Amino acid sequence: MTDRFEPDGASATMMAVVTEAQGGFEQLRYRKVRRPLPKDGEVLVHVLAAGVNNTDINTRVGWYASTVTASTGESLEPAGDGPPEAGGWQGATPFPMIQGTDCAGRIAGLGAGVDPGLLGRRVLVRPCMRVNGFHDPATRWLAADFDGAFAQFVAVPASEAFVVDCDWTDAELASLPCAYGTSENMLHRARVGAGEVVLVTGASGGVGSATVQLARRRGAKVIAIASRSKHDDLRSIGAERLLDRADDPAEVLGAESVDVVIDNVAGQGFPTLLKALRRGGRYVSSGAIAGPIVSLDMRDLYLKDLTLIGTTAWDEPVFPNLIGYIERREIRPLVAATYPLADIAKAQKDFLEKRHVGKLVLIPPPAGQA
Incomplete structure (x- = not known):
């Protein structure tokens, strides 16, 4: 053959x-x-x-x-x-x-x-x-x-x-397709809504920059983490506050200061992200570019009633949503x-x-x- x-x-x-x-x-x-x-x-x-x-x-x-x-x-x-x-x-x-x-x-x-x-x-x-x-x-x-x-x-x-x-x-x-679909799926699964504070790690990459735009489109307040040289670009697409990659989010923002963390970075910075989440907050991920093995303090998870969400399979509304956003000029x-x-x-x-x-x-x- x-x-x-x-x-x-x-x-x-x-x-x-x-x-x-x-x-x-x-x-x-x-x-x-x-x-x-x-x-x-x-x-x-x-x-x-x-x-x-x-x-x-x-x-x-x-x-x-x-x-x-x-x-x-x-x-x-x-x-x-x-x-x-x-x-x-x-x-x-x-x-x-x-x-x-x-x-x-x-x-x-x-x-x-x-x-x-x-x-x-x-x-x-x-x-x-x-x-x-x-x-x-x-x-x-x-x-x-x-x-x-x-x-x-x-x-x-x-x-x-x-x-x-x-x-x-x-x-x-x-x-x-891949970046915005992945991002929309995470936001959809985490039920991100207007007025919520969303922390986005790796915000200058394809998925990260998509998440900044798509979270803002939902009316959320976006805090983006990226190297300082990329802050102006992220501010131009909707990030309201910028953190450097070396910053400790829980220390800079304060403990229990964000509703949702959208994280495709993971690695050594994972524990402080959970500390930054409010009681009842949601953490969602579809990647681990800084390393797949992380340290988890179970007390942060159960004492704060956190929800950890892993996403790979896209939900039915995700791609039709994106086509609509494009045709209505809601993202760029x-x-x-x-x-x-x-x-x-x-x-x-x-x-x-x-x-x-x-x-x-x-x-x-x-x-x-x-």
Whole structure:
């Protein structure tokens, strides 16, 4: 059988970045591969832009393995001795594969049973797919469980391609799906409402800057934590108060001073975040870029009636909400830089430097070009 990444004379081809195996940047190969064909109920999306995310790097290096205890920036190789198949979100990552969790594009082909009116429409792809419906937390993720958007074309279920009508650029649209979906899901699960005080860690990153905007959109008062050089940018998108990364939130703000903590940093700073929460407060997370192993004083948890919320599977309203926010101009994208798809290694290295505010986005070559 011909490998899906080996072009043959009978199939149309495309350019893509194939991640050959778990490992470093050397595993990223920009090459010609077979173009996917949409199956029944699927659409073929011509990828116009694809965002860079932590999860693409983490999956490549096997960071999700339980043996890994380092932060996402400490090493480009997995720590510990776990087998490669343990390093994916839900077990084995199907290498070789095309990664790329964020996808903005146009519908270029239709499988059987798909509305022909979708052809040519600009869409965002929902990367978190609830395979058994929204009553079941089981998920299937673009670029973690099947081929993603670091390519000229990608095939996805028609139900996961959301038409969007706006004047944003393709790069701006591609800055949204993973970061803003993750953020909206955390805010939705934590039931953040108007007038609440929300503390956002890692606020200059893709998820963090999305959370600043989306929490403000809900009427919350946002306190953002980031390096001082990024404070002006965060203030411009709605942060009312800024803390430096070296600050102790409980000491600077006072104990029991915030209603909700949105934290994708974790690491050594985790304990003081719980001390900053008010009685009955909520802590919600979908990541741990500063390290997955934390210290928890159980007395902070139970004596203060705190709720700790972990989020990965997105709830049903999340992605439709985002499309509405875009079309009603209630949020705005933050694109720090764009790169040709062929320069993915440079884009990911720049991403790991954490000097930017917002998102880095990859642009595939036009269809028919290498």
